[in-house]
Each structure stands twice: as C-alpha cells, then as structure tokens.
Amino acid sequence: MTITQQARAGAGNRPAVEIIGVRKQFAGRSRRAPGRLALDGFDLTVAPGEFLCLLGPSGCGKSTLLNMLAGFSHPDGGEVLVDKRPVTGPGPDRGVLFQTPMLFPWLSVLDNVLYGPRARHELDGDTRRRAVELLETVGLGDARDAYPHELSGGMRHRAAFARVLVNRPRLLLMDEPFGALDAITRVAMQRFLLDLWQRDRITIVFVTHDVEEAALLGDRVCVMSGSPGRTRAVIDVDLPRPRTIADTETLEFVRLKRHIREALEGEH
C-alpha cells in the first residue's frame, strides 16, 4: 500500500486536518531582539475534500501554519495532524504550491513532473502514463519536452500543479499561489483549480490576501488575527457550486465579501 492509499483507508469521517492549540515561537537573533510568537492556541479542522481558505493580515502566521502542515517546520506546542497522524516531516501525501512555481530549470516539463516518483524510486510505466495524462489535463501536452524558461507564468504554474498531482496527494497546501499573476492568468488558474477540485475533491488549504478569491474558491474562510495568529472567525461560503468568476457579481457574493471584510477589519 502506498502512503496515499494508507491515508485514504484510514481517513474515515475524521477531519483531514486537525490543528489543535498550536503555538509557534520563533527564536530571536539575540537577547535584545526577542523572538516572535507567531501563533498561540491556534485551532482549526478541515474536513476531507473541503476547500478551506486562510485569510489574514500580513504576518499573522498563515505561511507558518502551512509550513507546519507541509512538515517543513514543527509546532512548539499543540498538535498538527493530517489524516489522524502527527506531521513529522514532508511527504508525497501533501502537495505544496507556492507563489513562485518551484521547477528545476535544467529538467524538461515532463522530467520535472517525474522528479518526485524518480527520487522515490517509484518511476514505472503507470507513473509515466499518469504524468503524460496530467500534462494533457493541465493543457501542457505539447509542452512536455520544453524547459521552464520557455513557458509563460501560467504554464509554469500548471506544470508545478502536474508535478504535485502526480504524487496523488491527499492534501494540497497552497500559499498565495496566484498572487504574482496578472489578472487574466489569475482568473484562468482559479477556474483550472476549481475544475480540478470539483473533479478530484482533494482537500485544499489555500492561503490568500484576497477576500474575493477566498469567497470564490472556499467552502469556508478562516479569517485570522495577528500577533500572535489566532482564528478570528470561520465563515461558511453558502454559494452554489460550480462557481465561476461571473458569480462574483451577484448580490449574495457581494454580501459575503462584505461579511468577510468586516471580520478582517474587526482586527484593526
């Protein structure tokens, strides 16, 4: 059984993500420069297949949370569980996407996608076929032999998606993935992500600064307050799916955005 299959088998009805009373204190550089208490008593659960958006002011600890879920760093107190298991390090069951797509410039698009399975000695015919299919799905079927510098910004993002998806992750962790894109590419990537999520129902934790993006994508929006980071409000997005950018003009959507913005502004 692969890690992903084990995780699926064990998931049951328990939340896919449980963050319980988490505290994260960064060390200061010297005795005079005290460390930063980034998170304190932070609680959050995410259901299997849920799309959860994390929204909050700069420095409130969104990336710190995502890094702990990814296994890149660890809490100083409390627990971070994914599929009931404490996170002890990175793993292919969790796919991470950042604002800047992480692609190896010396590898072709296809070899970038195959990098993880190859590094884990899991590269077989099925995985190759899956990689090629995924590149078709993300619209890069004709670009599989291209190198990252030959791709547009949106194409690089889609290649990074395929690279993460080839591992069949249970959980996608996205840290402002579309923050650096132009408005048109950003809308195209949001549509692409919604289609993908609608099809595969991977659990997603998505960090954004953008109220509209959070309301368009999420099932729930967790609004955080800062210094130290805590949950300020968790807002249900009761808008029908599938959603498109046209939905952002409806009265319900505008009301929801106001509600989320008020929760954010309550912070100041």
Ligand SMILES: Nc1ncnc2c1ncn2[C@@H]1O[C@H](COP(=O)(O)OP(=O)(O)OP(=O)(O)O)[C@@H](O)[C@H]1O
């Ligand atoms: N490695 C580190 N060492 C010391 N302090 C850190 C470190 N990483 C983050 N911090 C501090 O922890 C707090 C939370 O940072 P984090 O990057 O999680 O915030 P964020 O909500 O993701 O911010 P932004 O929206 O600006 O990306 C900030 O005050 C930051 O300065």
